[in-house]
Amino acid sequence: MEDAGYHEHVLPLNSGDRVYIYSDGILEAENAARDLFGASRMLEVLNSARNVPLKQSFQQLVKQVEKWTHSKASLKDDVTLVGIEMKS
Numbered sequence: 337m338e339d340a341g342y343h344e345h346v347l348p349l350n351s352g353d354r355v356y357i358y359s360d361g362i363l364e365a366e367n368a369a370r371d372l373f374g375a376s377r378m379l380e381v382l383n384s385a386r387n388v389p390l391k392q393s394f395q396q397l398v399k400q401v402e403k404w405t406h407s408k409a410s411l412k413d414d415v416t417l418v419g420i421e422m423k424s
Contacts, residue, residue: 351424354390356382361413365401373404390419 349355358378365373381400385393394417401415 349422355420357418359416361415
């Protein structure tokens with residue numbers, strides 16, 4: 337987009353640090369009351385999974401989203417998850 341503003345920020349990463357990149361399909365997953373899963377819930381799940389392998393942290397997140405929505409098929413938007421883990 338021509339007029340969009342972008343900001344650059346450098347964040348040093350250490351061994352064991354993770355970077356998660358995700359689409360809004362996770363955040364906008366709705367439960368029966370139409371409440372959104374949201375960023376705070378996503379961060380809680382990923383924070384609680386910080387000591388498990390990266391792939392397993394994704395599995396836990398997807399499981400919690402499915403539990404929140406009460407369905408595997410109720411996501412209305414695409415879900416994309418990318419994880420980067422720093423190794424020593």
